[in-house]
Amino acid sequence: MPHNILTVTMNPAVDVFTTTAQVRPTHKLRCAPAQTHPGGGGINVARVLHRLGADVLALCATGGVTGQALCAMLAQEQVAHHALAVAGPTRESFTVHETSTGQDWRFVLPGPPLASAEWQAALDWVAAQRAAPRWLVASGSLPPGVPDDFYARLARLARACGAHMVLDSSGPALAAALAEGVYLVKPSLRELRELTGQPLADERQWLAAARGLIAAGQAKVVALSLGEQGALLVSATEALRAPALAVPVASTIGAGDSFLAGLVWALDRHGDLAQALRWGMAAGAAALLGEGTALSQPHDVQRLFAQASVNPL
Ligand SMILES: Nc1ncnc2c1ncn2[C@@H]1O[C@H](COP(=O)(O)OP(=O)(O)OP(=O)(O)O)[C@@H](O)[C@H]1O
Numbered sequence: 001m002p003h004n005i006l007t008v009t010m011n012p013a014v015d016v017f018t019t020t021a022q023v024r025p026t027h028k029l030r031c032a033p034a035q036t037h038p039g040g041g042g043i044n045v046a047r048v049l050h051r052l053g054a055d056v057l058a059l060c061a062t063g064g065v066t067g068q069a070l071c072a073m074l075a076q077e078q079v080a081h082h083a084l085a086v087a088g089p090t091r092e093s094f095t096v097h098e099t100s101t102g103q104d105w106r107f108v109l110p111g112p113p114l115a116s117a118e119w120q121a122a123l124d125w126v127a128a129q130r131a132a133p134r135w136l137v138a139s140g141s142l143p144p145g146v147p148d149d150f151y152a153r154l155a156r157l158a159r160a161c162g163a164h165m166v167l168d169s170s171g172p173a174l175a176a177a178l179a180e181g182v183y184l185v186k187p188s189l190r191e192l193r194e195l196t197g198q199p200l201a202d203e204r205q206w207l208a209a210a211r212g213l214i215a216a217g218q219a220k221v222v223a224l225s226l227g228e229q230g231a232l233l234v235s236a237t238e239a240l241r242a243p244a245l246a247v248p249v250a251s252t253i254g255a256g257d258s259f260l261a262g263l264v265w266a267l268d269r270h271g272d273l274a275q276a277l278r279w280g281m282a283a284g285a286a287a288l289l290g291e292g293t294a295l296s297q298p299h300d301v302q303r304l305f306a307q308a309s310v311n312p313l
């Protein structure tokens, strides 16, 4: 069955979250009961899109008992998914919230190495779809063994089938995909600095860097997320700035994925950049309300949308 939105996650994770009073060496750190969620960039985006009512399918590479657990959790949330079996076990990511300081400690494992037939199977699966999705969201890191040009290859497939490629990644995989060209890219300020090698100290430089990507044909739309400073949405004809919403921050984990889900959901429905940025801000802020790896909830997104403002730059 065709879906409007396809997310791709080559390096998913079972996110394990707990709390402890204080993180310190040697001692046994007594923790609260663990909460587990299915995770990894594209999985997170798909989960939020599903909660918002979007028609989304999550494609992911999973293996071992952790991979089975991840699929079971997605099924429980009724998130449509297609799991490509890989030999290595899906990784776990471990987050500990330290109650004495309010800080999150995030332990991120590399993920199992994929053989070339395993990552090629993902590209083949996308290429074999008879009805192309309108949106192809590639998000997250690539596990060992997957070449840096994997997202670039996906971008080529998206262009060939007329899907809008949306990219959220970092480092060489991000650079290679942009060299190929995507519809929308969502770097954080840290990722854009790394990509451009520039300090990007103020709004004028942020805008110039986004415009530079568009002028070079690397993206049609740049969504630059600025953490507590909000976000910028830039196309060839528009430049919009949104301040961050003032909400109590329980955890910033998953804010970028939720922001991207809100943005894509709105673009799919209205196509209007200003409205889409407001939905992105609302979804990003809603993710901050929940502790650990909990993502945004639709009632919070709806409520915060009314508070979100966007200004032309
Ligand atoms: N501390 C914060 N206060 C208010 N809003 C925030 C905060 N952190 C994140 N947000 C919201 O979530 C969006 C995405 O956050 P951010 O820019 O940190 O991206 P990210 O992808 O989570 O970052 P990275 O991938 O570099 O860890 C922001 O544009 C903003 O709307």
Ligand SMILES: [Mg+2]
Pocket: 168, 188, 256, 257
């Ligand atoms: Mg991010």
